[in-house]
Amino acid sequence: MANTATAAGPAQGFTYTRPSGLTGGLLGLSTSGGITSAGPAAHPRFFSGLLTQAAPAAAAMLALADVARTRYFQPRPTGFRDPVVTCNGDRLRMESFSACCGVYARLDVLQPALDGEVHERGTTNVDVNGPLREALARVGGADPLHLAVGADELAVTTLDGAVVEKKVPLPDRWLRGFAEVQVITAGFDPRAETAGPDAVRFLRGLPGGRSGVRGTLWAVPAGRSLRVTSRPVPGAVCLPGPDRLRTMLPLLRFARALRVYGPAVHPGSGPVSSVWELELPGMRYVLSLSPEPSRGFSGEGAVLDALATDEAAGDADLLGALLSFEPRVEPDLLAERSGIGLARVKAALTQLGTSGRVGFDTAEAAFFHRELPYDPSRVSALNPRLRSAHALADGGAVRLTGEGVAVVRSNEQDRHVRIDGDQASCTCQWWIDHRGGRGPCKHVLAARLVQRADRGEGRR
């Protein structure tokens, strides 16, 4: 099964009917293949109308494009990657990862900033190019800006030919990142909120250079603002690699508030992810940071336990059919419509998240529906740790030696796995290095697979 996968991901082709551009006050974002509520579409058309907050929107799109072309860890130049755009009806969301996969950026353009017509709901890629960047930088003041996401079919066919074809190697880790980031952030709570001027002062005061910060910094609420501290205290959020927030700096002139989300931490906590949300007029610019600059979201392993089971797969299929690009997925409503109860709906949403079919919006503490314009099955098929675990389990390398104890033979060495409910531990190097902070190791996964099979729960 999975062992047919090759090491290098195949290139993903994008075809746009023309380059995105800004001419005569019209910002035309070209779409490539995507999925809409009516099904797959070659060049979906989502929105046309007025962008009422032109300057912040243009600046935020530039920031998003900057993230997409930056490698924060071991920097070197990289090309553009086109953001994923989802039209949820009342809002447009643009999502992108940094080239190192350690920063996830999302721009939510909300209803107050949009005045026009929604043609279709769905998800696609939009073209971003050099001239577009230049044009976006020229937007300012109170200039009105018309926005079209996807072009009118008629207009397209009458245009003579400037088709844009892009072929970019689509790294599987980028794809996996989409699945990981919302499973990780779905458990986050709001930790701090500061008003505009204090947010400006805080963000401008952060150390800028990459060399200046080794080790992990934390931020805790102090008065109306935040302060940087060296260790996790209750209520703190992790601030790993503060220079990764630098795309927020050009947006500060529009900032109304800064909100920060993270998991609960306690003294002695290791580095964790955090979400930094800048509220702009009519929109939100959100950056999620991986626990360390050297760690990409793709390798965090938060989806592995869910991926390794088929428990909620049937429910996930059922829910998937009910979703229709809602801006907020309401579990209660879904439970009612599907008739499977709230607990199973929540499990199924996590399962949907593992293939990137829902994203999580920390500001609203809610999932939103999207369909990545990539093949979602590759998330599980190409997950190296899961693949190795299946290989170990299938190869008979796992011996269950007692209740919750297993010996896994791997690389000609015995690894001792202890499993106690949700907790697990192993004696392998990966476990020693991360102690579960990056998800289970392949030995624990394999032991769980065998344990489950043993109990007759069945597995793929």
Next chain:
Amino acid sequence: MSAWDEVRAGIEAGDAQGVGELVRGLGDDARRAVAKELPAYLRARVAETGRGGLGDRVAQSLLVAGACTIGGAAAAATWLCRSDLRPWGQGRDERAALQVREATRGRPAEWRADVARRVAGRIRPSGDLWDSGLLWHIAAELAREGGFEPPLSDGFVFGWVALGGPPVRLRDDPFLDALLPRLFEADGVGTALTSPGAGVGSPAYWTTELAALAREGRVDRKVLLDGCVSRFLRGGTARELRSFVRLHDALEPTADEAADRTRDHVRLLPAAPPVVAEAALREVVRADEAGRLDAGLFDEAAGALLFRPEKKLLRAALTWLGRTARRRDRVGATLRAVTVLFASDAADLSERAVKLAVRYAAEADDGVREAVRDAASELPSDQRELIAAAFGAVAAPAVPSSPSGPPPFEPRELPAPIGSAAGLTEEFLAALHGEDDRPGIERLLAGLVELAYRDPDGTRGALERAAPDITPWLGHGGQMNSYSPRVWAAFCAQALLSGSRVKVFHPAAAFRRGDAWLRDRPREPLLHRFLVWRMREIAGAVGRVPALLATPTAASGHVDPGELVDRLERLEAAGVRPGAADLAQALLRVPRVVDAGAVTRAGRLSSKEGRAVASWLAAGGLADPAVECESLTLPRADVPLSGTNEPTHQTSVLPTVTVPDGVPRDIARLWGLPESGPWTRIPRSRFWGKTTWWPGSLPSHTEVAAAHLLPYSPEWGDDRWDQGEVLLGLAETDGPTGAATATVLAHGLSSRHTGDRAGATDALLAFCGRGRLPSAELGAAVATLSAQGTVKINRVTQALGAAAEAGAHGAVHTVVAAALPGLLPAPGARPAAGLADLLALGTRTAEATGARGVVAGLAEVAGRGGSGRLAKEAGRLHRTLAPG
């Protein structure tokens, strides 16, 4: 002899030219045959010689052979781009490229253009061109020879800038017209322009040359000017954009040209790097002078500029706004814009903004007057009054922004002791790959000792089973020489695995006799030698004692007296004696307050060590040793290398610890500083061991621990020595604090790295939260160390500012007030960098706490006047502190 044999002979002879001639003369079939042999031949050669071992001449011959024989353009390009065929050394790239050009002369023009394009596409537009110089030269030679349009890839343009230039002058360069527009689009060009390749000489070559060509009309100025502005708009770092700013300035745009691009220039003001924003501001001002800046753009420009953080730009903007408000008839718009600076942290800027507002007050309409009054609440009282006098009553400022009082101190929690052999195994493996944190490793050692006594076989078995790949390197004798405590821990585990008895005489003597006895490790700090002794002793005790006495029961390092008595009872029951180092460490870890129950129970102990502990507990610990700090000028222990200009003498703050009578011998030896006689040299400040362990070894004597840390703390300024963690550990200890604590804290607050400085700030807050901060001593230490050059005021100010924002206004104000007398400059003297910010912090904290008082020398500096920031901030603090 086949064609391939001949070609191979040529390749092996390294005769590229000969190979070229040979292959050009071959027929199609023979060429195909040669092309087929090449990859396998190269693989075999590389396997034989290793990477880079082919030699330039062989590599060149292979390049030529492939270029001439490989059929498809894609395959040929791939061959040419092979990294093992790159020649090494100056000028080789050009020669190899010429050979390739000659070899492909017979190929069709489209084929050559295709190869050039493909090769150019592989050039990375960054870094040095060591590895892609050849590719650029091949692509360039092919394009020059063929006369077709050069490749337009980013890498080729980058290479053109980095490698082009003389001997071909830019005006004669065949690529000029085709590549010029791409100059402003391709990645990496900006940095290449400032550091162009060999032969160009001057970093200004490109800009002066292009400007000259524009003057002559050889290239279109408009292309250059628009190109620069486009490049600015596309963004980048100052480093990438600086050369375009230079080009833009070298073109000397006319007023009309500036005015045509005013909108773009205004749009650059908010977010461009300072060097670009300054250039844009110059152009905007020129357009304004020509009357070509409309009201909308003015508002935008002023708003964007005054929101920027760079003081230089803010000053330039204020000058422009002040000069033109009346002339351009926009007093209202100007005043609305400058109110944003009322909230500035810099006194000179906010005062300039106030002055500007007052100057034009009479011309402002009601709406503007209200806006100014609203913004003025943020101002300090004297400035507020100036505004009130000109614009009408101003509301008092809102409630203070920071919490009052430092955050409460929260001690760390210790994890539960290790209870099982499996748990011990995991912890042991984790420790070997983890941090050298003291609580973790002491917990591990305690678990090891207890489990090894209770269940030696089980524990040994668990360790052996789980660590097959780690055990072999355990237990070499040299490991105790490591500075890493986790290696010591591994040594202790090895003692269990091997069953051999560890001798402790050596480290005990090293601790007790110090320098005189152990010549090979002469300068190790006392506390470190004590640690080594104790760790070695534990290695000898594994499996022989039921428990260690000194394992902490609190994160600070303290041992609960009741628990200590329990442990002694277990040792007495087992009939074994504790180690001398363990006992000394346990005594040092007794809290300063001992409950009566423990004292009573200790009285029932019968062993010699038990009685020692009992009398120590009964006495409630010991009188604190006297700690004094003094600035001494002495010869340096690390004599500077001959021929350097470094001074042989140095002034440093050094501690003296005088131990009272009646203290047990080992403890007295451990406390006392200097080790023997008075200080005669400034000791080396660099020590590679783990000072993070020290505070927890002396948890009831903060000032003594600080005194031991002090000689090593000067290193904390520029390097990372876990100073944040050390200071946080110190803040958790108990006992008097004074000059030594203040001095190490001052060094920590001056750390270069944000994380360390934040740790020192946390420690300061922890001291504050426990009411133990020696504030006045800290201020004095900052001034002293600043004069000695080991502490930087700007860093300390930043750290103190963060502490104030966290609520420690009162303590921070005391620190600042104590530091200022030693820092305020004499007339004509140069103030320390960041002093103005420190004064501003003094004002802020004084306002937050309502502090009043006199700071020696402040009135004098304030009275000197002047328009600089220092004078303004001194004046403001002086007025704030004035009683009334």
